[in-house]
Amino acid sequence: MNIGEAAEATGLPPKTIRYYEEIGLVRPARSANGYRAFTDRQIASLAFVARARDLGFSIEDCRALLGLYEDRSRASAEVKALAQGHLGRIERKIAELEAMRETLGELVRRCHGDDRPDCPILKGLAGEDA
Amino acid sequence: MNIGEAAEATGLPPKTIRYYEEIGLVRPARSANGYRAFTDRQIASLAFVARARDLGFSIEDCRALLGLYEDRSRASAEVKALAQGHLGRIERKIAELEAMRETLGELVRRCHGDDRPDCPILKGLAGEDA
DNA sequence: CATGGGGCTTCCAGTCGCCGGAAGGTCAAG
DNA sequence: CTTGACCTTCCGGCGACTGGAAGCCCCATG
Numbered sequence: 001m002n003i004g005e006a007a008e009a010t011g012l013p014p015k016t017i018r019y020y021e022e023i024g025l026v027r028p029a030r031s032a033n034g035y036r037a038f039t040d041r042q043i044a045s046l047a048f049v050a051r052a053r054d055l056g057f058s059i060e061d062c063r064a065l066l067g068l069y070e071d072r073s074r075a076s077a078e079v080k081a082l083a084q085g086h087l088g089r090i091e092r093k094i095a096e097l098e099a100m101r102e103t104l105g106e107l108v109r110r111c112h113g114d115d116r117p118d119c120p121i122l123k124g125l126a127g128e129d130a
Numbered sequence: 131m132n133i134g135e136a137a138e139a140t141g142l143p144p145k146t147i148r149y150y151e152e153i154g155l156v157r158p159a160r161s162a163n164g165y166r167a168f169t170d171r172q173i174a175s176l177a178f179v180a181r182a183r184d185l186g187f188s189i190e191d192c193r194a195l196l197g198l199y200e201d202r203s204r205a206s207a208e209v210k211a212l213a214q215g216h217l218g219r220i221e222r223k224i225a226e227l228e229a230m231r232e233t234l235g236e237l238v239r240r241c242h243g244d245d246r247p248d249c250p251i252l253k254g255l256a257g258e259d260a
Numbered sequence: 261c262a263t264g265g266g267g268c269t270t271c272c273a274g275t276c277g278c279c280g281g282a283a284g285g286t287c288a289a290g
Numbered sequence: 291c292t293t294g295a296c297c298t299t300c301c302g303g304c305g306a307c308t309g310g311a312a313g314c315c316c317c318a319t320g
Binding site: 044047048051052054055056065068069072073074075076077079080081083084086087090091093094097098100101103104105107108111112113114115116117118119121122124125126127 | 174177178181182184185186195198199202203204205206207209210211213214216217220221223224227228230231233234235237238241242243244245246247248249251252254255256257
């Protein structure tokens, strides 16, 4: 399977797959013509990484998860710890964004948004607690 | 006011303030010794940007907001549009993270997390709909 | 057998918003 | 006069790609 087919099969752009090879996430063999040749197993690994990335795991997390995935004897506790750590990060990020939404939403709500120059949004950003 | 005092006053690190000068967000004069000299007005602008950044606005949004802030005759509609656009982005991001939280949370919940190798998290990432 | 178009290769640069560090000038206190 | 805290510039790196240039390779068509 060359890179185009791998891209098709995994949903990852060819550029991304090349990048993953560069950082050592996959190590495809090369055909006689120099083209990358992916095994089914490598395609599965790429798809695995694609799903983990969709769930927001960092590349380094993906590398660790992939290692655990390929290690048939690993304890699930290790995987769970990694996933829980990430879940915590997601939750903190959500809380952070919700705080932004509250503050900004309130400013937007108070702004009449017409052609007059008075603007609670700018006042808020300027630190005026109007 | 030199850069250290500006940093103190705005809560921004000196490095960040230098970066903001580099990209043209502030244009401090220089003292005879070559040190940056910030006016009170520039400190206010930096604090304004710091608040906008805290609310998640991009640097380019901040630049636009700063321009609107300094333009006494701008219409608040323009500011509101910018803020609403950003609010929309925040909300989409929250939704995205919540979807991740759901999926990942479910996998974590199903994982017993002990020393056995069976692991629903890895199975989920591998695409097995167990 | 030449040609054209698509796919493949590598490498370099850019994205965004900074941060760390090196090498060196400046300033106030002891 | 020295020390140490400030300030300056410049360069490189972060994460996770993405775009583009220059140049092979392969297949089908004329």
